[in-house]
Amino acid sequence: MSTKFLSRSFIFSIGRQWCQIRNGSTSTGKVIVASKEPFCESLTKGTRYSWCTCGLSHKQPFCDGSHKGSGMRPHRMKAEETCEVFFCGCKQTKTPPYCDGSHMSDDVQACVIGSSLS
Numbered sequence: 001m002s003t004k005f006l007s008r009s010f011i012f013s014i015g016r017q018w019c020q021i022r023n024g025s026t027s028t029g030k031v032i033v034a035s036k037e038p039f040c041e042s043l044t045k046g047t048r049y050s051w052c053t054c055g056l057s058h059k060q061p062f063c064d065g066s067h068k069g070s071g072m073r074p075h076r077m078k079a080e081e082t083c084e085v086f087f088c089g090c091k092q093t094k095t096p097p098y099c100d101g102s103h104m105s106d107d108v109q110a111c112v113i114g115s116s117l118s
Contacts, residue, residue, distance in 0.1 A: 035089025038099035050074035051097035
């Protein structure tokens, strides 16, 4: 299994090289900050994953259906390679579902985990 380190070029290329994105989230609801750091997860080639976009899941970074009724939906993908990736935990990333360093912003660091940004 290979380990991938967080870098801007990795973040932008990973969607094309390792994971096939199925249905991105479209949300109008308030996103909850689930963590102030990314989740490092091992992906298995051919396995489908649903990344939590709402921040409410108790199985972070993956969806457990807690978004139901919120108008939000998970970000679905299929791993095309067995590897480790960094999933966004703060849910503020511009490169979903992967961490882009947004958790280091003052707003995210100042908020309470389990709440939305003001």
